[in-house]
Amino acid sequence: MTRWTPDPTFYPSPREAVTAPAEKLAYVAAFDRTASRPDAIVVLDTDPGSPDYGRVVGWTDLPYVGDELHHFGWNACSSALCPTAPHPHVERRYLIVPGLRSSRIHVLDTQPDPRQPQIVKVIGAEELAKRAGYSRPHTVHCGPDGIYLSALGGADGAEGPGGIAILDHTTFEVRGAWEADRGPQFLAYDVWWHLTQDVLVTSEWGTPSMIEDGIIGELLLGRRYGHAIHFWDLAKRRHVQRVDLGDQYQMPLELRPAHDPTKSYGFVGVVISVDDLSASIWLWHRDGDAWAVTKVIDIPAEPADAADLPDLLKPFGAVPPLVTDIDLSVDDRFLYVSCWGTGELRQYDVSDPLHPVQTGSVHLGGIVRRTAHPSAPDEALAGGPQMVEVSRDGRRVYVSNSLYGAWDDQFYPDGVGAWLAKLDVDVDAGGLTPDERFFPHGDEFRGLRVHQTRLQGGDASSDSYCYP
Amino acid sequence: MTVTALATLAALGAFHGLNPAMGWLFAVARGLQERSRLALLRALPPIAAGHLASVAIVAALVAATRSVTTSSALAVVGGVVLVTFGLWRLLSERHFRWAGMRLSAAQLAAWSFLMSSAHGAGLMLLPVLVAEPVPGGHSGHLAAAPMGALSGLAAAGVHTVAMLGVALAVALLVYQVLGVGVLRRAWFNVDRLWAGVLVAAGLVTLIRA
Numbered sequence: 001m002t003r004w005t006p007d008p009t010f011y012p013s014p015r016e017a018v019t020a021p022a023e024k025l026a027y028v029a030a031f032d033r034t035a036s037r038p039d040a041i042v043v044l045d046t047d048p049g050s051p052d053y054g055r056v057v058g059w060t061d062l063p064y065v066g067d068e069l070h071h072f073g074w075n076a077c078s079s080a081l082c083p084t085a086p087h088p089h090v091e092r093r094y095l096i097v098p099g100l101r102s103s104r105i106h107v108l109d110t111q112p113d114p115r116q117p118q119i120v121k122v123i124g125a126e127e128l129a130k131r132a133g134y135s136r137p138h139t140v141h142c143g144p145d146g147i148y149l150s151a152l153g154g155a156d157g158a159e160g161p162g163g164i165a166i167l168d169h170t171t172f173e174v175r176g177a178w179e180a181d182r183g184p185q186f187l188a189y190d191v192w193w194h195l196t197q198d199v200l201v202t203s204e205w206g207t208p209s210m211i212e213d214g215i216i217g218e219l220l221l222g223r224r225y226g227h228a229i230h231f232w233d234l235a236k237r238r239h240v241q242r243v244d245l246g247d248q249y250q251m252p253l254e255l256r257p258a259h260d261p262t263k264s265y266g267f268v269g270v271v272i273s274v275d276d277l278s279a280s281i282w283l284w285h286r287d288g289d290a291w292a293v294t295k296v297i298d299i300p301a302e303p304a305d306a307a308d309l310p311d312l313l314k315p316f317g318a319v320p321p322l323v324t325d326i327d328l329s330v331d332d333r334f335l336y337v338s339c340w341g342t343g344e345l346r347q348y349d350v351s352d353p354l355h356p357v358q359t360g361s362v363h364l365g366g367i368v369r370r371t372a373h374p375s376a377p378d379e380a381l382a383g384g385p386q387m388v389e390v391s392r393d394g395r396r397v398y399v400s401n402s403l404y405g406a407w408d409d410q411f412y413p414d415g416v417g418a419w420l421a422k423l424d425v426d427v428d429a430g431g432l433t434p435d436e437r438f439f440p441h442g443d444e445f446r447g448l449r450v451h452q453t454r455l456q457g458g459d460a461s462s463d464s465y466c467y468p
Numbered sequence: 469m470t471v472t473a474l475a476t477l478a479a480l481g482a483f484h485g486l487n488p489a490m491g492w493l494f495a496v497a498r499g500l501q502e503r504s505r506l507a508l509l510r511a512l513p514p515i516a517a518g519h520l521a522s523v524a525i526v527a528a529l530v531a532a533t534r535s536v537t538t539s540s541a542l543a544v545v546g547g548v549v550l551v552t553f554g555l556w557r558l559l560s561e562r563h564f565r566w567a568g569m570r571l572s573a574a575q576l577a578a579w580s581f582l583m584s585s586a587h588g589a590g591l592m593l594l595p596v597l598v599a600e601p602v603p604g605g606h607s608g609h610l611a612a613a614p615m616g617a618l619s620g621l622a623a624a625g626v627h628t629v630a631m632l633g634v635a636l637a638v639a640l641l642v643y644q645v646l647g648v649g650v651l652r653r654a655w656f657n658v659d660r661l662w663a664g665v666l667v668a669a670g671l672v673t674l675i676r677a
Contacts, residue, residue, distance in 0.1 A: 002561065004657045012648040081651055083494035084579065087563035089657045145565040170561045196501050198570045235568025262501055466569070467500050467648045 006088035009457040010078045012467040014259035014330045017078065020392040022046075023455040025057075025114055027072075027095060028420060030448035033405045035066035040448060041097060041108055043115050044420070044440060046396075046455070054422070054438035056445070058115035062106055063122060067099025068405055071452045073140030074462055075107075075147065076169065079195060082144045082466035087169065092458065094120070096147060096167070098137035100404075101212065103128055105137055105149070107172050114456065121172055129155030131174040132165035136208055139190050141464070146175060150191040152208060159207035162188025179232075183239030187226040190254055193234055195464045196261040200232040201284070203252045203268060214406040217312065221274055223247040229255070229268055229284065231291045243293050245282060248275045252282070256328040256335070256461070258353075262468045265353050267335055268293075269326040277301035277316060279323035281337060283353050296356050299323060302342055308368045310413050319367045322411070324403055325387050329394040330460050334359070334430065336388045340403055341411065343369050343384035345423065347432050359430025362423055365401060367411060373421060375436040383408065383416040389453040390460035397423040397432065402449035418445040420453065469600060469623065476596045477623055481630025483665070484519065484589055485638065487658045488651070489564070491515035491580050492635040496643050497569065508643055509636075514573040516632040518580025519589060524624035526590025530597040531620030543598045543677030550670030553588050558663035587659075588666055590624075595672045597623060 011017035024047040031039040043058025062069070075094035080087050095117060097106040103125035108117040128134055134151035141148045147167035154160045163185070164178035179185075187204035194201075204226020205211060210219055219225060228244045229252055245252055249270045257266030265285040272279060281297035301318040313319065322341035328334070328350070335356060337346040343366020348356035363371040365381035372379050383401030390397050400420045402408050408416040419441035423432045454462060469477075484490050495515060499508030534542045564586050571579060584590070597620060642650060 002657060002660065004660070006652055006655050008652070010652070012651050016649050016652070081655075082569075083488070083497045084569055085564050085566040086489050086493065088651070088655055089659070090561075090563075143567065145567045169563065196497065196569050198568050235570070262503070466497055 002089040003091060004089070006081065007076070007090065007092050009092045010081050010088055011463070012078070012081050012465065014332070014465050015468070017330050017392050017458070017463065017465065018394065020457060022393065022396070023391055023457055023459070025456040026398060027117070027454045027456070028400065029069035029072055029097065029451045030418070030445055031067065031069045031405065031451065032065070032448050033408070037447075038062045038065050039067045039069040039099070041069070041095065041117055042445065042448075042450070043117070046422070046438075048437070054440055056440055058117070060108060060117045060119065063119060064102065064104065066102050067104055068101035069097060069451060070100040070404070071139050072097040072454060074142055074454070074458070075172070077142040077458055078463040078465050079142055079144050082195065085144045090169070094172070095454065096140045096149070096172070098140065098149065100136055100138060100152075103135040103137060105167075123172065123174060128165060128174055132177045134163055134165050134177065136162070137165070141192060144195065147172070148178065148191060150188055150202065152188050152205060152211070159209060160188070161186045162207070164191055164202070178237055179239070180237035181239055184242055185230045185239055189226065192255045192257050192266070193464065194257055194261065194264060195234070196466050197264060198234040200234040201255050201257065201266065202230045202232065203255050204228055205251055205253060211404070212406060214410045215312070220250055220272070223250060223274060225250045226252060228252070229293070241291050243284070243291055245270065245293060248273050249280065250274055253324065254326050256326055258332045259328070259330050259465055260332055260468055261465055263332065267326055267328060267350070267353075269323040269337065271322055271324055272320050277318055277320035279321040279339065281323065281326065281335070281356070285353075294354060296354060297337070297348065299337070299339060302368070304368045310367065310411055312410050313367070327388040327390050327460055329390050330392050331394055334394065334425070336390060336397060338385045338388050338399065340384040340386045342366050343371055343381070345385035345388065345397070345399055345432065347425070347430060349430055360432040362432045362434060364399070364421055364434070373419070373439050373441070374434050375439045376441070381417065381419060382412045382414065383419070385421070387452045389455060391455060392458055392460065394427050394460075395425050397425060398453045398455070399423070400450040400453055402451050405449070408449065416449060418442065418448060418450050420450050469619070473596050473600060473623075474626055477593060477627045478630040480592055481627040482634045484584075484627075485631040485634030487662065488655060489583060489587070489658070490519065490589070490631070490635065491583070492639040492642075494576075494579075495635070495639045496648065499639075499643050500648070505643065508639055510573075511576060512632060512636055512639065514576040515580040515635070516628055518577040519584045519631055520624055520628040521577070522581045522584035523590040523593060523627055524621050527593060527597055527620035527624040528617040529620070530594065531600075532617040534598065539598060540677045543673050546594045546598060547670045547674035547677060550591050550594055550673060551667050553591060554663050554666030554670055557588065557666060558660065587662060592666055592669050593623065593627060595669050595676070598673055599676060
């Protein structure tokens with residue numbers, strides 16, 4: 001379906017995207033840990049003027065069970081305005097929703113009723129395996145020439161290499177593996193890019209057997225999870241450089257490049273250092289002709305009584321912050337950092353990306369703290385701020401509390417629960433305040449756990465821009 | 469070439485120059501990326517060269533072919549090709565696929581050639597090319613082919629000069645004055661219009677045959 005004028009949610013530049021209207025709805029991936037009921041895409045009302053504000057107003061069950069929904073994305077975004085392969089008259093309309101455990105890819109149509117998305121296509125695991133040689137699909141990004149989908153595992157039981165599959169923009173069929181030459185890359189997780197600079201970046205988690213039954217202590221202490229990021233030539237699809245953070249820095253996950261296409265830097269969060277259980281944020285940047293990384297934020301572990309800790313952490317007597325997601329505001333000013341272990345969301349001013357300044361912090365949940373939400377002060381919360389999504393205008397931040405089924409169970413063995421909070425941002429001075437009117441939790445999610453949130457019309461991690 | 473033919477070629481050139489997909493937008497993007505108007509200006513000649521090559525191949529082919537065959541046969545075949553291609557462009561939702569923005573001048577020309585060819589830029593000139601009187605006054609002479617090809621190239625040249633002029637004007641206007649924000653409102657779906665023009669051009673060619 002093509003339009004006569006560009007989709008109004010497409011913006012040529014981040015500068016203009018910041019002026020976008022506030023989202024009225026949010027889509028949330030929710031999954032059933034027992035794999036006995038279907039996972040779902042849940043729709044939340046985010047319009048403060050609506051009587052249903054902060055409540056679940058739509059629910060689309062997936063057709064099968066055991067998918068473990070995780071990340072998802074749009075069929076098209078602002079990159080459709082890029083000049084080399086423009087297609088601005090398509091609609092931002094379909095959600096591409098991979099099952100991280102099942103390897104099925106679902107396509108949901110958010111029209112005609114945005115509150116009741118319809119499933120219009122399901123691509124089976126065998127299709128992804130046959131066409132691209134991958135399994136465990138994860139990150140979705142709308143690119144200039146197709147939909148980029150990262151995948152953690154290889155096909156037909158192979159552990160790897162993980163990589164990127166390309167989906168057709170129109171039919172959503174799997175066109176094939178993206179890589180022409182993957183060099184030394186084997187582990188995969190996130191993918192994003194500097195679109196106008198022909199640079200693609202990937203990060204590393206672990207292979208399916210390293211993650212699906214929980215984090216494996218021996219592998220972690222043996223420094224076997226990912227600890228490098230990779231730079232690629234986006235046009236030639238070739239590996240250019242592997243940058244090792246050091247093998248103590250286990251699991252560099254989320255990649256957040258500057259939205260300004262003239263900038264050549266980005267942030268990557270590292271879950272844990274095996275030296276001292278700290279988490280860290282690194283900046284990648286150019287260094288002459290090559291790429292380099294610099295650690296710009298260090299978040300130490302917090303000492304704790306072993307009695308308050310899950311078995312996994314008892315020997316260490318400390319809570320690791322576990323930075324599992326980060327998000328950069330569209331104006332590249334604020335970086336949000338989820339400390340899922342200690343139950344904290346931090347806000348840093350990264351106007352000077354090499355020297356972040358902390359400007360805000362909110363505690364919710366946490367392995368030891370269990371901080372309650374101000375709207376329900378008597379309910380101790382499990383889990384912590386995990387997936388972070390920032391509205392395009394940078395004024396609202398949404399956090400959900402589940403990390404990944406098997407890992408939730410290890411760090412929150414008495415149950416991680418399900419909650420999603422909204423924080424209001426002071427965009428002038430910095431700072432975060434929980435919105436007491438917005439706290440869907442518990443039974444509202446019908447026993448499912450909540451993972452990534454996507455905002456109607458786009459958000460800070462959904463769009464890339466070709467013009468400054 | 470008649471004045472009408474020249475004017476039509478130039479008008480189609482202006483139409484192509486106006487289409488953001490044909491290159492002015494790429495030139496603007498390069499200017500913004502490098503923060504340099506010179507980068508914008510440098511991008512346009514290779515883009516025009518690629519467009520010229522794409523159009524000239526069709527023009528030369530048509531001109532040379534009609535030197536050795538009857539013009540009505542050519543018009544019928546050409547018209548059918550044009551209508552079919554136009555309908556396909558109208559109905560297909562596929563878009564040109566290309567990843568990579570840091571291109572050398574040669575790569576930029578190649579991009580423009582492929583982009584123009586995929587859109588059938590040269591085909592759109594078919595009614596004008598077919599209506600041109602055959603150089604030398606009669607068809608059926610192999611010797612007339614080079615002359616015909618030459619007139620085809622001249623037609624492509626006129627077309628491309630107009631295309632470049634409009635592309636340059638629009639690129640500078642957007643870069644200096646309007647800003648890329650104008651894309652959100654003013655980027656009319658040229659592809660649909662374009663496909664419509666292709667079909668119309670095919671029909672005109674067929675009716676005249």
